[in-house]
Amino acid sequence: DAGVIQSPRHEVTEMGQEVTLRCKPISGHNSLFWYRQTMMRGLELLIYFNNNVPIDDSGMPEDRFSAKMPNASFSTLKIQPSEPRDSAVYFCASSPGQGPLHFGNGTRLTVT
């Protein structure tokens, strides 16, 4: 079991650029979550998928953020255009139904 795999691990970009974060959940897990972590706001749930369908995207900060899950083994979180306040660590997590979430190693995003 390779765990939840996120890429890239680090991303540094300039304001206004498009950023795409990627996630491969654990095989067999039917729920996928995107979280953002900052010192000021803690862990914030951005969006949650169940069986590849977005269930709750109320945490997506604004229209600049979008997420997709085209199949059970892949999800993306896109920010376009990026802004300095988007700088954070973005975690992807998956779970088998009601079981505990398994987190990836995160992507540290820095927008200058």
Next chain:
Amino acid sequence: ELKVEQNPLFLSMQEGKNYTIYCNYSTTSDRLYWYRQDPGKSLESLFVLLSNGAVKQEGRLMASLDTKARLSTLHITAAVHDLSATYFCAERNQGGSEKLVFGKGTKLTVNP
């Protein structure tokens, strides 16, 4: 709205001492999770508490759940330096979107 409150947010203790971290949550959920995060690392699942009165123990950590009081506790016994980390509790909303909402975390520092 789901709300999870932890206290204290910061805890500095000496090795060998005992202490308890408290987690209050807002709904009638009977499913509570505890996670550990080391600096710069991902989140690691510690406990899943599934029913009122549930108690789980792993080494020097013991977690319990009181659904009537909407309270979970994480008790640390005879703390050691290796327990230094940030501990999060999280509630899973049932019957709705089933998203997992985290508290702000308790940063534990165990001093020799």
